[in-house]
Amino acid sequence: xxxxxxxxxxxxxxxxxxxxxxxxxxxxxxxxxxxxxxxxxxxxxxxxxxxxxxxxxxxxxxxxxxxxxxxxxxxxxxxxxxxxxxxxxxxxxxxxxxxxxxxxxxxxxxxxxxxxxxx
Numbered sequence: 001x002x003x004x005x006x007x008x009x010x011x012x013x014x015x016x017x018x019x020x021x022x023x024x025x026x027x028x029x030x031x032x033x034x035x036x037x038x039x040x041x042x043x044x045x046x047x048x049x050x051x052x053x054x055x056x057x058x059x060x061x062x063x064x065x066x067x068x069x070x071x072x073x074x075x076x077x078x079x080x081x082x083x084x085x086x087x088x089x090x091x092x093x094x095x096x097x098x099x100x101x102x103x104x105x106x107x108x109x110x111x112x113x114x115x116x117x118x119x
Contacts, residue, residue, distance in 0.1 A: 005061050009069015013042075017074050029090035032083040035076060036103060042075035043107040047114020055118070 017038045024034040049066050080103060087096035 002061065002064050005064040006069040006072075009065040009071075010073035011069075013070040013073025013075075015073075016070075017076060026083070029087055029092045029095065031095055031099060032080075032087075035079050035083055036099070036106075039075045039080060039103060040106050040110050042071045043110035044114040044117075045074070046071045047111040047116075048118045049114070050111075051115040051118030 017034075020038050020041075021034040024037060026032050026034065046067060049063075049071070053063055053067070084096060084100060087093075087099060
């Protein structure tokens with residue numbers, strides 16, 4: 001029955017990511033704002049949930065629903081990689097470098113912020 005929690009959370013997360021993509025469409029070979037925003041928000045949520053759930057010793061079904069399901073469906077490494085490749089093909093090297101470095105750095109900081117907020 002655990003798969004159902006992952007399924008529901010993943011569907012909600014993917015739907016939220018789709019909404020962000022519709023609100024923040026990418027223009028040509030520009031900075032992929034929607035994916036960046038979705039990944040950063042997902043990291044903040046993930047950090048918060050990790051800190052909160054570990055301190056409360058909650059049932060694993062909540063972890064499956066929110067962390068594995070929602071955050072897994074909301075964030076997207078494959079789209080990040082595909083958009084990075086598109087920037088590379090478009091020879092938008094400075095945008096590519098900014099996108100990759102800012103994604104990694106800001107997402108790591110976002111996890112930390114989420115954990116701190118949960119404390």
